[in-house]
Amino acid sequence: xxxxxxxxxxxxxxxxxxxxxxxxxxxxxxxxxxxxxxxxxxxxxxxxxxxxxxxxxxxxxxxxxxxxxxxxxxxxxxxxxxxxxxxxxxxxxxxxxxxxxxxxxxxxxxxxxxxxxxxxxxxxxxxxxxxxxxxxxxxxxxxxxxxxxxxxxxxxxxxxxxxxxxxxxxxxxxxxxxxxxxxxxxxxxxxxxxxxxxxxxxxxxxxxxxxxxxxxxxxxxxxxxxxxxxxxxxxxxxxxxxxxxxxxxxxxxxxxxxxxxxxxxxxxxxxxxxxxxxxxxxxxxxxxxxxxxxxxxxxxxxxxx
Amino acid sequence: xxxxxxxxxxxxxxxxxxxxxxxxxxxxxxxxxxxxxxxxxxxxxxxxxxxxxxxxxxxxxxxxxxxxxxxxxxxxxxxxxxxxxxxxxxxxxxxxxxxxxxxxxxxxxxxxxxxxxxxxxxxxxxxxxxxxxxxxxxxxxxxxxxxxxxxxxxxxxxxxxxxxxxxxxxxxxxxxxxxxxxxxxxxxxxxxxxxxxxxxxxxxxxxxxxxxxxxxxxxxxxxxxxxxxxxxxxxxxxxxxxxxxxxxxxxxxxxxxxxxxxxxx
Numbered sequence: 001x002x003x004x005x006x007x008x009x010x011x012x013x014x015x016x017x018x019x020x021x022x023x024x025x026x027x028x029x030x031x032x033x034x035x036x037x038x039x040x041x042x043x044x045x046x047x048x049x050x051x052x053x054x055x056x057x058x059x060x061x062x063x064x065x066x067x068x069x070x071x072x073x074x075x076x077x078x079x080x081x082x083x084x085x086x087x088x089x090x091x092x093x094x095x096x097x098x099x100x101x102x103x104x105x106x107x108x109x110x111x112x113x114x115x116x117x118x119x120x121x122x123x124x125x126x127x128x129x130x131x132x133x134x135x136x137x138x139x140x141x142x143x144x145x146x147x148x149x150x151x152x153x154x155x156x157x158x159x160x161x162x163x164x165x166x167x168x169x170x171x172x173x174x175x176x177x178x179x180x181x182x183x184x185x186x187x188x189x190x191x192x193x194x195x196x197x198x199x200x201x202x203x204x205x206x207x208x209x210x211x212x213x214x215x216x217x218x219x220x221x222x223x224x225x226x227x228x229x230x231x232x233x234x235x236x237x238x239x240x241x242x243x244x245x246x247x248x249x250x251x252x253x254x255x256x257x258x259x260x261x262x263x264x265x266x267x268x269x270x271x272x273x274x275x276x277x278x279x280x281x282x283x284x285x286x287x288x289x290x291x292x293x294x295x296x297x298x299x300x301x302x303x304x305x
Numbered sequence: 306x307x308x309x310x311x312x313x314x315x316x317x318x319x320x321x322x323x324x325x326x327x328x329x330x331x332x333x334x335x336x337x338x339x340x341x342x343x344x345x346x347x348x349x350x351x352x353x354x355x356x357x358x359x360x361x362x363x364x365x366x367x368x369x370x371x372x373x374x375x376x377x378x379x380x381x382x383x384x385x386x387x388x389x390x391x392x393x394x395x396x397x398x399x400x401x402x403x404x405x406x407x408x409x410x411x412x413x414x415x416x417x418x419x420x421x422x423x424x425x426x427x428x429x430x431x432x433x434x435x436x437x438x439x440x441x442x443x444x445x446x447x448x449x450x451x452x453x454x455x456x457x458x459x460x461x462x463x464x465x466x467x468x469x470x471x472x473x474x475x476x477x478x479x480x481x482x483x484x485x486x487x488x489x490x491x492x493x494x495x496x497x498x499x500x501x502x503x504x505x506x507x508x509x510x511x512x513x514x515x516x517x518x519x520x521x522x523x524x525x526x527x528x529x530x531x532x533x534x535x536x537x538x539x540x541x542x543x544x545x546x547x548x549x550x551x552x553x554x555x556x557x558x559x560x561x562x563x564x565x566x567x568x569x570x
Contacts, residue, residue: 026390026474027402029383030449037443038409041420048419055423105315113312119557120319126553126560127326129503130524131542135325137528138332138535144341146328178322186561210307239413243505247525261415268419269510281416292411 042285048278055272067279071267077280079255080263083169087259088237090173091180095233096226099181103188104218107195108210121185124178133247136175137162165256168249172257175248176241184229191225192218231295235288238262260284326546333539340535352536353544359537361516362544365523368437370548372508372519373501375438380448380497381490388452389478392464403450410446414506417443422510432517437508441501448493455489456482495552495560502549520545 049067053060071077102121106114124132139146140161148158161171200213208216238259245251251258251266258266260280268277320327332340336349356362391399421440430436459482467477483490505521512518515526524538524545531538553560 024390026386030387030402030406030445033383033442033445034405034409036424037421037440038412038417038446039405041417041424041443042412044420044423045416055419102315102318105311109308109311114315115558117315117319118561120323121315122557122561123326123550123553124322126499126503126549128521128524128542128545128549129505130521130528131329131545132325134524134528134538134542135329138340138539139325139328141341146341146343149341149343181322236413239415242415246505246509247528261413264415265418265506274419277419281413281419284413285416288411288413 045278045281045285048274049282051275051278053274055268055274060274063275067275068283071276071279072283076255076258077260077263080258080260083255083257084238084259084261086169087173087241088234090170091176091233091237091240092230094173094177094180095184095229095237098177099184099229100188100222100226102181102185103192104214106185107189107192118185118189122182125182129179129243130247132178133175133244136171137248140171162249163253165253168253168256172241172244172248175244180233180240187229188222188225191222195221231291235291326543329539329542333536333543335536337536340539352540355534355537356540356544359531360523360527360541362520362523362541364516365518365520366544366548368434368512368517368523369502369519369521371434372437372441373498375434376441376501377494377497379438379442380445381452381494383442383445384448384452384493385478385483385486385490387449388456389474389482391453392456403453406446406449409443410450414443418506418510421507425511430511432512432514436511437519440511441504441507444500448497451493451496452486452489455486459485492559492562495556499549499552499560 050062050064051060052063052066106118140148142148142158142160142163145161147161152158159167161167195218199217203213203217238261241257241259242261242265245257245259245262246265249257251262261284264277264280264284267273267280333352334348334350335342335346335352337351337355339346387402391402394402421443425431425436425440428436430439464477464481467481472480502519503521504519505525508519508522509525512522515523518526524541527541528538
């Protein structure tokens with residue numbers, strides 16, 4: 001990277017490419033932006049997690065770790081944690097296998113048709129999430145929705161998709177899936193750009209089938225991306241579904257579609273319990289920091305080996 | 306045969322993921338008493354008329370537009386200045402800046418949102434454009450990283466020569482760096498615009514009233530208020546998607562390229 005260049009040519013400083021003299025002056029907007037809207041709030045969340053406060057009263061009370069004890073003692077929190085795990089498991093195929101298959105299919109036959117399909121498959125990313133949610137809400141409407149009309153037309157049971165605790169979470173996963181498939185398909189396409197097509201042609205000449213070239217030449221080069229996207233899924237699956245949970249079920253029925261991020265939102269802005277919400281936020285941030293630290297360490301060890 | 310299978314797989318998946326919007330589009334033009342019926346029906350714009358009269362759709366779209374444009378402009382400004390400054394940072398300070406920016410991208414929005422809300426309301430920014438726009442600088446990290454990728458690929462001797470010729474930093478930035486960044490600015494701009502347009506949580510908190518919020522939160526409010534009245538809601542949903550979809554139809558290649566670059570980070 002640039003670091004070696006910098007060290008190798010200290011005399012080039014006089015003709016350095018960036019602003020001379022006071023480069024930090026140009027960094028002030030960035031420092032302000034992150035300071036005021038990211039790191040400041042993060043610290044403040046840390047402080048709030050130690051207070052008993054309803055967001056309005058003039059004198060919040062210091063309660064130490066009581067918020068953590070209280071919030072993690074609640075069955076709703078345990079439920080939200082478990083559900084977050086379900087979301088991760090449910091989203092995993094849509095974050096890895098399915099987008100990878102689509103990306104490989106598109107990559108196999110480049111051309112106009114592939115470009116067209118790619119544009120179509122990517123469209124969920126640019127669609128307004130609430131609009132898609134509203135559309136689903138009517139498609140899945142228990143009495144009149146298209147889905148149930150078709151199902152009962154062929155003699156299958158017609159469940160109350162969003163109102164039944166057993167079906168609500170899978171439905172949220174499916175509704176969110178389109179967007180994640182689209183985004184990750186693009187990432188797999190990027191990884192595929194690094195695969196040498198000549199190796200495949202050579203294997204074909206030697207009599208390998210399409211499946212064999214995929215299995216033994218393409219797939220091994222996808223492993224890194226699969227690992228990366230699985231890790232990402234574990235970390236952010238709960239955030240991916242947030243808008244759909246808010247728009248379609250509000251965590252219900254009976255907490256069936258809750259997750260830890262939606263729980264935090266509920267504690268803070270439905271119950272005005274800044275302490276509990278912040279305690280959850282601190283716990284989530286610490287957990288994420290640990291996960292990222294572990295991932296970075298694992299990555300470093302792998303690249304050294 | 307194999308080619309046919311290829312086409313079927315991709316077409317079916319493509320239709321499946323775009324189905325909700327296609328259905329909303331077709332259904333929104335049905336007469337209101339035939340929303341849930343199957344089969345052909347006369348075309349009617351009654352749902353659109355209702356959507357526009359029952360809810361300030363125009364105003365909401367304008368709000369979304371101003372917000373997305375404002376956030377895009379602000380983030381690009383911060384990103385260009387920062388990316389330019391990063392060119393002359395030493396290796397160690399550079400690592401610090403990149404680290405701080407990357408971490409800011411990983412922190413979940415929900416973990417910062419209460420203090421952000423307190424700061425913004427404390428400044429009297431509730432239900433205002435400033436309130437909708439400025440705090441969304443929190444997500445400027447991505448724009449900074451992407452702009453940095455662009456500035457560091459500008460030939461170093463070009464900028465070095467300008468410095469030797471005695472050009473002041475501001476002049477170099479304006480006359481040399483910015484023209485080089487134009488394609489990058491476009492791509493990052495589109496990315497920020499689309500993400501801001503589709504943002505849900507922050508507008509819901511800072512601008513909760515139906516005339517001052519963005520189309521996303523507006524749709525959610527409209528849904529609570531008119532939940533039993535599907536026709537106008539679907540029409541409103543179509544209208545909410547239309548602007549971004551139009552931009553996408555024109556620039557689809559550039560947009561996928563922009564998201565691709567962002568995803569690589």
